[in-house]
Amino acid sequence: AQKITQTQPGMFVQEKEAVTLDCTYDTSDPSYGLFWYKQPSSGEMIFLIYQGSYDQQNATEGRYSLNFQKARKSANLVISASQLGDSAMYFCAMRVSSGYALNFGKGTSLLVTP
Amino acid sequence: DTGVSQDPRHKITKRGQNVTFRCDPISEHNRLYWYRQTLGQGPEFLTYFQNEAQLEKSRLLSDRFSAERPKGSFSTLEIQRTEQGDSAMYLCASRSDRFDTEAFFGQGTRLTVV
Numbered sequence: 001a002q003k004i005t006q007t008q009p010g011m012f013v014q015e016k017e018a019v020t021l022d023c024t025y026d027t028s029d030p031s032y033g034l035f036w037y038k039q040p041s042s043g044e045m046i047f048l049i050y051q052g053s054y055d056q057q058n059a060t061e062g063r064y065s066l067n068f069q070k071a072r073k074s075a076n077l078v079i080s081a082s083q084l085g086d087s088a089m090y091f092c093a094m095r096v097s098s099g100y101a102l103n104f105g106k107g108t109s110l111l112v113t114p
Numbered sequence: 115d116t117g118v119s120q121d122p123r124h125k126i127t128k129r130g131q132n133v134t135f136r137c138d139p140i141s142e143h144n145r146l147y148w149y150r151q152t153l154g155q156g157p158e159f160l161t162y163f164q165n166e167a168q169l170e171k172s173r174l175l176s177d178r179f180s181a182e183r184p185k186g187s188f189s190t191l192e193i194q195r196t197e198q199g200d201s202a203m204y205l206c207a208s209r210s211d212r213f214d215t216e217a218f219f220g221q222g223t224r225l226t227v228v
Contacts (some may be wrong), residue, residue, distance in 0.1 A: 004156075034212055043203065045157070045219035052214055091156050095213075100170045102147065102207075102217055104156035 002027045004092050004105035011110050020067070021077040021108045023092030034075040036066065039089040039107070048090075051075055053103045062092035082112045116140055118220035120206050126226045127196055134192045135223045139208030146189050147204040147217060148181055150174065157205055162191060196227045 003026040013019035025034065051059045051066045059066040064076040067076040079086055092105045119138045127133050138144050144165050147186035160179070162170040165186035175181075178196075183189040193200055203224050207217040 037219075044221050045205065045207070047216040047218070050214060050216060073172075077219055093156075097213060100145075100162040100164070101159040101172070103159060104149075106156045107154075 002029075002032075002096055002099070002101075003092055004094050005057045006105035006108050008091055008108045009106075011108055013079075013098065013110065013112055015084060015112055016081055018078060018080045019082055021079070021090050021092075021110065023075045023105060025073050025075060025092070025094050026074050027073075027096055029096035029098050033095050034066070034068070035095070035102070036064070036077045037104075038077075038086075038091060039091060039104040041067065041088070045091075049077065053096055077079055079110075082100065084112050084114065086110060087112045116207055118206055118218050120223050121222035122223055123225075124224045125219065129198060129227055130195055132192065132194045133196060133204075135192055135204055135206075135225075137189045137191070137206030137208075137220060139187070139189070139206070141154060141187075141217055143161060143208035143210055143218075144186070145209050145211065145217075147207040147209075148189070148191050149207065149224070151205055152201075160191075187216065193221045193225075196225075198227050201225055201227045 005024045006055045032053045038046045065078045077092045089107045091107045095102045146163040148160040160162045163183040178194045203222045205222045207219045209217040
């Protein structure tokens with residue numbers, strides 16, 4: 001079975017600062033993909049970034065980067081230069097090659113303050 | 115618009131009634147997911163379709179729940195004899211065949227059982 005753990009229910013960060021949202025995962029499948037999604041208060045799920053288990057480099061997408069530490073089974077999201085519009089729920093998710101489901105963690109609520 | 119669309123956006127029903135939700139995925143996407151999300155939680159996987167075949171169902175999908183994707187295009191999720199515990203946001207997502215691509219989510223159907 002696959003499991004995603006997000007241990008931070010809520011985080012605060014000041015505008016323009018960087019913030020790291022934690023995600024650990026558990027799977028015995030050697031081939032998997034890790035995803036981060038943002039869910040603003042309006043409810044839509046917005047894809048942010050993807051990391052494959054065989055990718056040699058950490059993924060980056062604009063202000064988002066993924067700190068992938070395979071041996072520790074962690075896939076932390078780093079948001080640089082936080083903006084007020086980054087305030088939202090953030091979900092880490094995983095899909096393994098031997099399965100179909102995309103499984104989500106419980107999420108972290110991020111509040112960016114002026 | 116080429117995004118995932120869900121209908122209705124909101125549904126209020128009395129306990130014991132049946133409800134049906136519709137999802138229209140992105141047209142070229144063969145793979146379709148249904149999720150349930152309750153307040154403060156991450157999306158919970160319900161079921162997965164590849165074309166018209168339902169390939170995986172979560173244990174969360176009780177006998178009162180049924181999903182179909184008859185022609186491999188749109189999908190429906192029916193809940194029979196609704197209970198108050200069924201109150202949640204029901205999310206649909208679709209993705210292409212490539213493993214490393216993200217799932218695109220609809221805006222969801224919010225169900226309230228009174």
